[in-house]
Amino acid sequence: MTAIATTGTDVRLTGISKTYGSFTAVHPLDLSVPAGSFFALLGASGCGKTTTLRMIAGLEDPTSGTVELAGRDVTALPPYKRPVNTVFQSYALFPHLDIYENVAFGLRRRGVKSVKKQVDDMLELVQLGDLARRKPQQLSGGQQQRVAVARALINHPQVLLLDEPLGALDLKLRRQMQLELKRIQTEVGITFIHVTHDQEEAMTMADTVAVMNAGRVEQLGAPAELYETPRTTFVANFLGTSNLIAADVLDTSGDDILLRACDTKLALPATRCTATARTGEKLLVGIRPEKITLTHADDAASVPDGRNRITGRITQAGFIGVSTQYLVDSPVAPGLSVYAQNIERDARLAPGAEVVLHWNPGHGFGLDAAQSIEAGTDAGEAGT
Amino acid sequence: MTSPVRWLRRNLVVIAGLGTLAYLILPNVIVTVFSFNKPNGRFNYEWQRFSTDAWTDPCGVADLCGSLSLSLRIAVWATLGATVLGTMIAFALARHRFRARSSVSTLIFLPMAMPEVVMAASLATLFLNMGVSFGFWTILIAHITFCLSFVVTAVKARVMSMDPRLEQAAQDLYATPLQTFLRVTLPIAAPGIVAGALLSFALSFDDFIITNFNAGSTVTFPMYVWGSAQRGTPVQINVIGTAMFAVAVLCVLVAQLVGGRRKRS
């Protein structure tokens, strides 16, 4: 199979929205997906990501806006006339047809006469050549998933849409299939749009992730960018875990914004703050748990200068193999979480111990304090 | 506690269940046994002596086989009509949202919730008022009417349990709405449609009450049996009953064997 070496935009959504009665599933939304990319729509269930995907597929009529595929307006086209294919949630394999016929379905509908070579090749690509004559219900979840991918890909769609394709698989298989899908995408070079509620899955596989919440795109970018500089509390909490500390802005004149939270002074590079900081107003300072170093209060003097430092007391310590997760209560903020790599464990770091939390100010990020500090914390849990 | 008592207690359900089964099967045994009877009078209610006369000459009684073939013809046409009409309604109910949905559901449910005699009398009233002469067509119309609801119920259950994503997947894979229906929806709904059709056939073939009101002087097989209960019951009735039973059981067994083998391969 040859990689399609086109550049530019494959899918462009302009002002697309969907309402059901008085409920707005998707607010007017603009989105463009570059050709050949692996694009993920990430969000909790009910956030509008599946509806967006189905509007691209033509399975849902948008209330407003247009869908363009490779520059062609397809908004009015029914699904069977659109050059996109979908891998459905729980696969939707035809139970009355065997694997071979499932994969050949799209080709036959388009009047292709000799399908054997293509079907065999495709089954080879997904490593199911020997199961061609089985019925879908005789296959394991992982195998069914691969059939669903093969059935869609054989049509060389402009875009492959994947609706929670790994949701029904157990954790280990899911990890394996993530790599497998990534391999296939690289091999065929087709644009993939992947809907998922699993932030780890989105970050592992996608080049670009759009985080959706309540029918809107909260932030769009490369996984590392989203993780390192979230722009909203929702993204900060939904993608991984964040400690968010409310602080008063003291000074914005230098390269670093200076802040104060409960008599503790904090610094934050102005470039890492997406909100406008005004002296005397509030700001949320975010820091990822793994960026924080824990030092026992007795060794406080050994903490280098120039780092943000907070004092507190450990309330919980959970050992999870590669790291230990601590919960620390501090006057600055309750329930701060800290992940420490298990390299050299300090036996004094146990619940009740007084500690100093410190981090490089350049690792923090600043957010607008007007948003809910809790946004996205439940959503991540509910999704999985 | 003595052990037989304990055994009895433990197997109470099995014994009671098998007892019920015996109750269900007993009449069929009697029908079969008495198909080999040679009764003295006109009625075949008491065992006299063994004979295969009736088996060698099943159509030996006047009108019997004529009524049988009429019943079969009506059953085939009623099945066809009820299955087509019922399947369409079932698809509308299971796959589409529309106004008057609940009124339609009620209209489907009522014929099943009504004693046959009520439906029979009211339909006959209509025919009388219209001046329609009773016969093949009135029987057929009556049968389609009462089979319709059963088909709707059977097909709807099947279509409802079908994942709507299958049809979406077909459309996504370039199947036009018509192709989607023929290649995906219909094959998957087929077991429900077949079940509805078989039920229709059985109901129509065996119906007496509604036929009795709407047949005029036309005689179907159940009406022949009814009449014979007054005039005298020929042994041939038992022969036909036994043969039907044997053919049906054979069909079921063959279907089971074929189904089982297909599952294994």
Added chain:
Amino acid sequence: MTDPTPTGLPPAAPALAPAPHPAARRKKLVPYWLLLPGILWLLVFFAAPLVYQASTSVQTGSVEEGFQVTWHFATYWDALGEYYPQFLRSVGYAATATALCLALGYPLAYLIAFKAGRWRNLLMVLVIAPFFTSFLIRTLAWKTILSDGGPVVSALGSLHVLGLTDALGVTEGHRVLATPLAVVCGLTYNFLPFMILPLYTSLERIDGRLHEAAGDLYARPLTTFRKVTFPLSMPGVVAGTLLTFIPAAGDYINAELLGSTDQKMIGNVIQSQFLRVLDYPTAAALSFILMAAILAMVTLYIRKSGTEELV
């Protein structure tokens, strides 16, 4: 995702919502085209006849002179006054037969659902198989089984049960045929599969682990049945009793073939009024009373049992 019908939607701002696509509009009409023939059929051959019958029930006249609508509601009272014993008998026989069906059918459904193992399919075939022989023939077979010189009468006679049942009015003159017992026995037999099939369907859905869980939580087998199995099989019980009671109440075949004139049910009356006496108004009035009574009882029953999703 549900797609609610946009009934009475206010006209949306034209700039935002373009007029629906012609394909989409055609799609909206699909269900109506699907419904049209079947619903038309039911309206003409099911609903319209009921209207005709309603009008017939308030007519007076005779076959020779023709019938006229005279709003003669007295037909209803006369019919009730004259035939209330048959009404009560119908309800009584049907209720008894339904109770017997439940008592007999439950163990068999339970046996097939939980204890049959590899015999399950065979047992199912045996339950359905009798259907394949015309039920009139099978009902006639009961004439042989219950006949005066037959095995049932001699067995009951030698056990001196018949004297007792005679005293109770269930049998008469040391015979079973042409007594209430015979009619109820026939009704029970005829509608038993209608009880067993829904019972089996709802029992079969019960997760076997629930029995183990109940046992694990200190429930003895009988308690498990009372507190877990039976409540979970309620949809089957409700469906089964309805499927048995409704046709049994309107039946006239068993009363005709196995009973005497003293066991006539309301179905027999309607049949003879319509087909023999040709008193159509009375037959129509009786039908309506029967229909109303049954619909009322069914509605009440469904409400009480809290199982409203039978259709």
